[in-house]
Amino acid sequence: MIPISVNGNSFSVDADPETPLLWVLRDYLDMTGTKFGCGMALCGACTVFIDGKPARSCTTPVSAVLARRVTTIEAVGNLRVGKAVQEAWIAENVPQCGYCQSGQVMSATALLSSTPQPTDAQIDAAMGGNICRCATYPRIRAAIKRAARALAENPPA
Amino acid sequence: MIENVSRRDFFRQAGALVLAIAAPDVFSQSAAFEPNAFVKIGPDSIVTVVVKHLEMGQGTYTGLPTLVAEELDADWSQVRVEGAPADARRYNNLFWGEAQGTGGSTALANSWLQLRQAGAAARVMLVAAAAERWHVPAGEITVSRGVVEHRGSGRKASFGELAASAATQVVPAEAPLKARDQYVYIGKPAQRTDARAKSTGTATYTQDVKLPGMLTAVVLHPPRFGARLASFDPFKAKQVPGVVDVVPFSTPATNGIAVLARDYWTAKKGRDALIAEWDEAQAFRLGSAEIMAEYRRLAATPGARARKDGDAVGALAGAAKKLEAAYEFPFLAHAAMEPMNCVVALRPDGCEIWNGEQFQTVDQAAVAKLLGLPPAKVRLHMLYAGGSFGRRANPRSDYLLEAAAIAKAAGGKTPIKLVWGREDDMRAGYYRPMYLHTLQAGLDANGELLAWRHAIVGQSILAGTAFEAMLVKDGIDATSVEGAANLPYAIPNLSVELHSPQLGVPVQWWRSVGSTHTAFATECFLDEIARASGKDPYAFRRALLARHPRHLAALDLAAAQAGWGKPLRPGHARGLAVHESFGTVVAQVVEVMKAKEGVKVQRVVCAVDCGVAVNPNVVAMQMESGIGYGLSAALSGAITLREGKVEQSNFHDYPVLRIHQMPVVETHIVPSAEKPSGVGEPATPVIAPALANALLALEGKPVRGLPLSSQGLVLA
Numbered sequence: 075m076i077p078i079s080v081n082g083n084s085f086s087v088d089a090d091p092e093t094p095l096l097w098v099l100r101d102y103l104d105m106t107g108t109k110f111g112c113g114m115a116l117c118g119a120c121t122v123f124i125d126g127k128p129a130r131s132c133t134t135p136v137s138a139v140l141a142r143r144v145t146t147i148e149a150v151g152n153l154r155v156g157k158a159v160q161e162a163w164i165a166e167n168v169p170q171c172g173y174c175q176s177g178q179v180m181s182a183t184a185l186l187s188s189t190p191q192p193t194d195a196q197i198d199a200a201m202g203g204n205i206c207r208c209a210t211y212p213r214i215r216a217a218i219k220r221a222a223r224a225l226a227e228n229p230p231a
Numbered sequence: 232m233i234e235n236v237s238r239r240d241f242f243r244q245a246g247a248l249v250l251a252i253a254a255p256d257v258f259s260q261s262a263a264f265e266p267n268a269f270v271k272i273g274p275d276s277i278v279t280v281v282v283k284h285l286e287m288g289q290g291t292y293t294g295l296p297t298l299v300a301e302e303l304d305a306d307w308s309q310v311r312v313e314g315a316p317a318d319a320r321r322y323n324n325l326f327w328g329e330a331q332g333t334g335g336s337t338a339l340a341n342s343w344l345q346l347r348q349a350g351a352a353a354r355v356m357l358v359a360a361a362a363e364r365w366h367v368p369a370g371e372i373t374v375s376r377g378v379v380e381h382r383g384s385g386r387k388a389s390f391g392e393l394a395a396s397a398a399t400q401v402v403p404a405e406a407p408l409k410a411r412d413q414y415v416y417i418g419k420p421a422q423r424t425d426a427r428a429k430s431t432g433t434a435t436y437t438q439d440v441k442l443p444g445m446l447t448a449v450v451l452h453p454p455r456f457g458a459r460l461a462s463f464d465p466f467k468a469k470q471v472p473g474v475v476d477v478v479p480f481s482t483p484a485t486n487g488i489a490v491l492a493r494d495y496w497t498a499k500k501g502r503d504a505l506i507a508e509w510d511e512a513q514a515f516r517l518g519s520a521e522i523m524a525e526y527r528r529l530a531a532t533p534g535a536r537a538r539k540d541g542d543a544v545g546a547l548a549g550a551a552k553k554l555e556a557a558y559e560f561p562f563l564a565h566a567a568m569e570p571m572n573c574v575v576a577l578r579p580d581g582c583e584i585w586n587g588e589q590f591q592t593v594d595q596a597a598v599a600k601l602l603g604l605p606p607a608k609v610r611l612h613m614l615y616a617g618g619s620f621g622r623r624a625n626p627r628s629d630y631l632l633e634a635a636a637i638a639k640a641a642g643g644k645t646p647i648k649l650v651w652g653r654e655d656d657m658r659a660g661y662y663r664p665m666y667l668h669t670l671q672a673g674l675d676a677n678g679e680l681l682a683w684r685h686a687i688v689g690q691s692i693l694a695g696t697a698f699e700a701m702l703v704k705d706g707i708d709a710t711s712v713e714g715a716a717n718l719p720y721a722i723p724n725l726s727v728e729l730h731s732p733q734l735g736v737p738v739q740w741w742r743s744v745g746s747t748h749t750a751f752a753t754e755c756f757l758d759e760i761a762r763a764s765g766k767d768p769y770a771f772r773r774a775l776l777a778r779h780p781r782h783l784a785a786l787d788l789a790a791a792q793a794g795w796g797k798p799l800r801p802g803h804a805r806g807l808a809v810h811e812s813f814g815t816v817v818a819q820v821v822e823v824m825k826a827k828e829g830v831k832v833q834r835v836v837c838a839v840d841c842g843v844a845v846n847p848n849v850v851a852m853q854m855e856s857g858i859g860y861g862l863s864a865a866l867s868g869a870i871t872l873r874e875g876k877v878e879q880s881n882f883h884d885y886p887v888l889r890i891h892q893m894p895v896v897e898t899h900i901v902p903s904a905e906k907p908s909g910v911g912e913p914a915t916p917v918i919a920p921a922l923a924n925a926l927l928a929l930e931g932k933p934v935r936g937l938p939l940s941s942q943g944l945v946l947a
Contacts (some may be wrong), residue, residue, distance in 0.1 A: 100495075107432020111393060111653065112653040146856060163430035168426070169426055172425060173568040186735055202889050205568070205888075206568070206618070208288045208859070211854060212893060
């Protein structure tokens, strides 16, 4: 049994240690918000946080996260920045098919957590690993800027 | 609740669906109000709109409910959406006769009258219920934002309060529809109904379905199209801990081996351990270069006639100036974000399927045939699709049949979730076909365009499918020549010929279908002609479009908004293109800039005439999306074959557009009072020729094929 911590909860899963974290989340823990797109860390649909840093769960073996904190789309809205990102996503009507958007929200939350007022070039760099086949990119950019403004206007108490 | 069957009955009348008159003595005992197949109102005032079309990103779950909410005078916040079951009698696509399905940018267009009538009928019945309760004339009652009100007496009621008695009212034979100036939602940017679920990871896709006892199936497909499984050894796959079963399968579309396990990763490890021998006697073994060489040979021979005005050959012979060009196009994969997948549960009396369901009637018939069931016993649950771009409306129901065949081969006892990896998705075929276009033009001494001769070579998408009888006439597959055979420009001598070679590569429609290549060939060649005759490409088109006011209006709007003709900074250039597809006209002006890293696509000004823009924000989204999808293919999209094997497998060798490559897009909508046409596809075919024409203006060198990366053009 492999012990892991996801969204503040502890679990034990009976999986091969080499199983990618993505499939442990989806098939063992029934957390299906994190998506499978490529299996090679090329598309970003599977992005989660490991100890607060964005990572591609499709190429991260579950054995690599044993003593670490995993955060997924299911709980990112509990974070101040994650919540602001999700509200901006809704306000800008970002999602179309929506399949990539869990990963987009995670990457955007990571960006704004480290860079509260990102430039266009910083957005390009941080979001470059997340593919959207519906090409919602202009709205992703607008939503990141909207979230940045909202966070600046409402600093943490 | 007493089922009021007659109330739900719809009948066709003069091309439109209208509510049938109900027997007046039928009462509902439930508090829920279901006046027709599209609207349900609960005692909690929640208005559920049943949407018959797939939401795959294009906004059907927003645009279609808008039509109901408008005529019902509901508040947008009380509207919910439910996907319709497979039932072609109630939920057929009105543009497709008796068939249910989504495609050809028809979802909103075919629902325009139907859903407004559905909303209006429900409203009439709510008003009648209020009139009865308050003993006032119905004509004195108003409805606004979900509140039914009698101003004279100050009485108000919610939809929920009236639902039970509304259900007992007579369904109106005809309910009056609003005039345009009464619209509350149509023409306004309502929020997408799916935005929250899709921003919080709670939207359910096929990939997310989990049923009790369900097994995941990961498959091994043939190494070449047309290969058959000769023998296999499951021993090593079965050695993988957790693998439950290994089963061969065969469908009319393909064959292979499935490995079953409780989770994807275990099944994939089992699949990777399979040993298989294939009979490749009938397999397709040509490479892309050989196919194109054969297409070049064919283009020089007479083809099937798709259009003939005047005498193009004679006019060319006598022309003062002649031009010619050939344009080459590769196979393209759809590469939706959600790789193809399907959940199948076999039941004692039928079969249940969960899918991003785009082709209900076709899929029902195909699965029923495979399993030996009546079509009505195949129940389809339409879930959100993680993109499709045409792929999920497969005339051969390829991946659904695969899932059903595996479920059957596995004994039928457990539900099966077929999950393709990205590599399976990219290599299983059903591509936009390869095409070659050759064009010749003849000009007179004054530079007037006299002759246009166009030959198209490429596989028919419809040949061998159920659609062949309907859409292939006299050897012309309408989807091979659309956008070319209906070229709008006034040219006295014009011919379009088609060659439809048969190859063993599975092909399919891809967002905007024939226009993906015809728009490029025609709009790029037109720019080459304008340039050769020393004319401005915009003015040159205007002069040839006098009889096409919608093309002119879109072109003029895009040109004006982009500042066409205004001086540009050094190293900048503009290009334009205009094209009609699916009844919608789109014009785009692209601005490119020479940067250190290469040419950058900076800005796209897009004008669209789609009739009434029901939700202008969704229209803008689809213009952005279509441009991004078309640009992705234009920059680097290519599936290539080598000795019949697909060379690409994932996003590293089939690169797609990323955020830094996306230009600024400005959408402008041509004001229109005409009924709406679709917006999901029509922006896609315009971007590549507009971009190529900008590159022609920038570098002076025409682009004669796609993707640009294959032409030595790498964009920043």
